[in-house]
Amino acid sequence: xxxxxxxxxxxPVTPGEPASISCKSSQSLLDxxxxxxxxxxxxxxxQSPQLLIYLGSNRASGVPDRFSGSxxxxxxxxxxxxxxxxxxxVYYCMEALERPYSFGQGTKLEIK
Amino acid sequence: xxxxxxxxxxxxQPGGSLRLSCAASGFTLNTYxxxxxxxxxxxxxxxxxxxxxxxxxxxxxxxxxxxxxxSRDTSKNTLHLxxxxxxxxxxxxxxxxxxxxxxxxxxxxxxxxxxxxxxxVTVSS
Numbered sequence: 001x002x003x004x005x006x007x008x009x010x011x012p013v014t015p016g017e018p019a020s021i022s023c024k025s026s027q028s029l030l031d032x033x034x035x036x037x038x039x040x041x042x043x044x045x046x047q048s049p050q051l052l053i054y055l056g057s058n059r060a061s062g063v064p065d066r067f068s069g070s071x072x073x074x075x076x077x078x079x080x081x082x083x084x085x086x087x088x089x090v091y092y093c094m095e096a097l098e099r100p101y102s103f104g105q106g107t108k109l110e111i112k
Numbered sequence: 113x114x115x116x117x118x119x120x121x122x123x124x125q126p127g128g129s130l131r132l133s134c135a136a137s138g139f140t141l142n143t144y145x146x147x148x149x150x151x152x153x154x155x156x157x158x159x160x161x162x163x164x165x166x167x168x169x170x171x172x173x174x175x176x177x178x179x180x181x182x183s184r185d186t187s188k189n190t191l192h193l194x195x196x197x198x199x200x201x202x203x204x205x206x207x208x209x210x211x212x213x214x215x216x217x218x219x220x221x222x223x224x225x226x227x228x229x230x231x232x233v234t235v236s237s
Binding site for chain 1 (some may be wrong): 174
């Protein structure tokens with residue numbers, strides 16, 4: 001099974017400042033046609049998870065453009081250009097290349 | 113409007129059974145794969161299982177294999193997850209989520225784009 005490792009696990013950020021979360025997979029998530037099967041999800045306090053980024057770098061519908069995903073193979077990054085108060089919650093990466101799919105441990109973003 | 117609504121959670125003793133339901137609206141189940149993801153209290157997300165758009169393929173995490181089983185009621189656009197031989201470690205909020213879209217047998221992956229509100233399963237004596 002593929003193992004997903006996120007860092008940091010806790011991320012205090014000042015509003016207006018950028019933030020970055022790393023996600024590394026134990027195997028390449030690049031498929032034969034060049035897509036990276038890596039998603040990013042945000043779970044806000046008391047809510048269900050919501051999709052932010054799919055296939056490594058594609059923003060889901062309605063996601064603000066301050067969120068961006070990058071990376072390929074085994075190393076991926078989620079960046080928030082300017083953190084807002086509504087961005088607090090736990091961020092998870094998930095590999096969707098091989099079943100069983102697996103999530104990272106989660107990164108808790110909090111406002112300083 | 114796309115919506116997924118889970119139901120069927122509750123309190124059950126170890127070794128008991130529960131059947132969770134995931135009712136879909138705004139789309140038809142026979143065009144999308146559906147996943148179950150769970151979250152133990154205070155813990156992270158754990159992927160549990162997936163059923164293909166046509167129900168022909170089902171895959172389960174090792175932690176639930178042989179104990180959990182999918183079924184579908186296409187007339188009600190509803191998916192069920194039968195959970196048997198429940199263990200205390202199965203205690204979690206269970207979410208269903210929409211996955212890969214299929215058009216003329218070609219699948220398009222757009223992430224797990226819609227999630228239900230979750231239903232709590234508590235396994236305790």
